[in-house]
Amino acid sequence: MDKIIINGGKTQLKGEVVIEGAKNAVLPLLAATILPEEGVTKLTNVPILSDVFTMNNVVGGLDIKVDFDQEQNTVIVDAQGQILDEAPYEYVSKMRASIVVLGPILARNGHAKVSMPGGCTIGSRPIDLHLKGLEAMGAQITQIGGDITATAEKLKGTTIYMDFPSVGATQNLMMAATLAEGVTTIENAAREPEIVDLALLLNKMGADVKGAGTETLTITGVDKLHGAEHAVVQDRIEAGTFMVAAAMTSGDVLIKDAVWEHNRPLISKLMEMGVEVTDETAGIRVKADTSKLKPVTVKTLPHPGFPTDMQAQFTALMAVVKGESTMIETVFENRFQHLEEMRRMGLHSEILRDTAMIHGGSDLQGAPVMSTDLRASAALILTGMVANGTTTVGKLTHLDRGYYKFHEKLAALGADIERVSGE
Numbered sequence: 001m002d003k004i005i006i007n008g009g010k011t012q013l014k015g016e017v018v019i020e021g022a023k024n025a026v027l028p029l030l031a032a033t034i035l036p037e038e039g040v041t042k043l044t045n046v047p048i049l050s051d052v053f054t055m056n057n058v059v060g061g062l063d064i065k066v067d068f069d070q071e072q073n074t075v076i077v078d079a080q081g082q083i084l085d086e087a088p089y090e091y092v093s094k095m096r097a098s099i100v101v102l103g104p105i106l107a108r109n110g111h112a113k114v115s116m117p118g119g120c121t122i123g124s125r126p127i128d129l130h131l132k133g134l135e136a137m138g139a140q141i142t143q144i145g146g147d148i149t150a151t152a153e154k155l156k157g158t159t160i161y162m163d164f165p166s167v168g169a170t171q172n173l174m175m176a177a178t179l180a181e182g183v184t185t186i187e188n189a190a191r192e193p194e195i196v197d198l199a200l201l202l203n204k205m206g207a208d209v210k211g212a213g214t215e216t217l218t219i220t221g222v223d224k225l226h227g228a229e230h231a232v233v234q235d236r237i238e239a240g241t242f243m244v245a246a247a248m249t250s251g252d253v254l255i256k257d258a259v260w261e262h263n264r265p266l267i268s269k270l271m272e273m274g275v276e277v278t279d280e281t282a283g284i285r286v287k288a289d290t291s292k293l294k295p296v297t298v299k300t301l302p303h304p305g306f307p308t309d310m311q312a313q314f315t316a317l318m319a320v321v322k323g324e325s326t327m328i329e330t331v332f333e334n335r336f337q338h339l340e341e342m343r344r345m346g347l348h349s350e351i352l353r354d355t356a357m358i359h360g361g362s363d364l365q366g367a368p369v370m371s372t373d374l375r376a377s378a379a380l381i382l383t384g385m386v387a388n389g390t391t392t393v394g395k396l397t398h399l400d401r402g403y404y405k406f407h408e409k410l411a412a413l414g415a416d417i418e419r420v421s422g423e
Contacts, residue, residue, distance in 0.1 A: 021232030039227030103176030157182030322361030
């Protein structure tokens with residue numbers, strides 16, 4: 001098992017960093033490649049991540065031709081001809097995001113069978129919103145022995161109100177609705193940039209999706225879709241992680257091609273803290289002096305609120321800011337596990353239900369720690385850069401799901417960090 005070793009305490013990140021295509025965008029985009037009966041789909045700016053390999057295997061397991069060119073960061077998918085209607089368990093079980101193939105398979109074939117998905121242990125992420133939406137469109141759903149089976153000769157357009165603006169459910173229902181009969185309206189839909197990116201691809205394929213980025217989506221069904229070419233949007237969470245890294249090390253870093261609008265909730269809190277954030281032609285520059293930063297209160301919310309996927313990294317920043325900061329997690333109920341590991345490094349924090357009080361500014365000490373989920377992995381590595389001595393971060397399978405050559409990018413900015421193979 002690989003480990004990352006950081007010699008910290010005096011790190012000050014400086015320079016430029018290039019970010020990848022978004023993990024949270026590319027997975028539903030790959031699911032969408034199931035839909036076209038004509039032509040091939042080409043995705044560019046595809047990040048080289050373990051989750052991408054997993055989703056490629058899920059799509060390929062449907063008897064669809066998938067070609068991933070890692071040198072060019074492109075995936076070409078040919079879903080012409082007959083495709084299977086059962087997603088392979090061995091891959092679906094590895095990743096929760098794989099549930100988004102349910103809608104496309106059902107819409108394309110009239111029948112779909114998908115296992116209950118796996119993934120990070122950050123809390124229950126029930127898929128009832130996915131299933132209720134498909135049932136409202138006329139699908140018959142059964143769950144037996146961990147398998148979900150959906151049947152509908154032809155999905156029917158309808159109005160769906162989502163109890164919570166779930167990103168995955170919005171994506172699943174959007175894709176299913178593209179081939180449904182009539183008009184589907186999704187109210188209280190997720191508004192993330194990744195939703196907009198999926199709508200862009202679907203419309204290039206010949207779909208009729210309106211309202212992406214707002215709380216009401218309107219999808220008018222069409223008879224069939226065709227292949228298209230699309231560049232994956234930049235990863236706002238990777239960009240945000242490097243913004244936080246620059247801020248907590250009193251650094252000066254240009255995050256190239258980062259999109260200001262996509263990162264506005266994070267930027268707002270960084271600036272409230274006293275971090276200097278500027279929008280430049282080449283990207284977003286972050287400069288800070290941690291001795292002058294102020295504690296803040298942050299509450300995670302669905303977009304356009306503060307992203308839950310930046311919560312762990314931001315608590316690492318809170319740990320170096322003198323005073324008491326507050327982090328309220330409203331999206332997932334089990335996403336403070338990284339704070340237990342950070343306590344091994346000297347962090348003083350208290351957790352009461354959905355709220356963590358971070359007592360920042362104390363000297364942190366390097367220690368062996370274990371990743372608990374994807375974003376926690378990044379948070380522990382960032383904390384290791386500011387902790388005195390050596391920090392070893394294990395269980396990197398989580399990190400590899402969402403970050404490409406993370407340690408190399410940090411090293412290029414001045415961090416004393418290496419990745420080593422071990423037992």
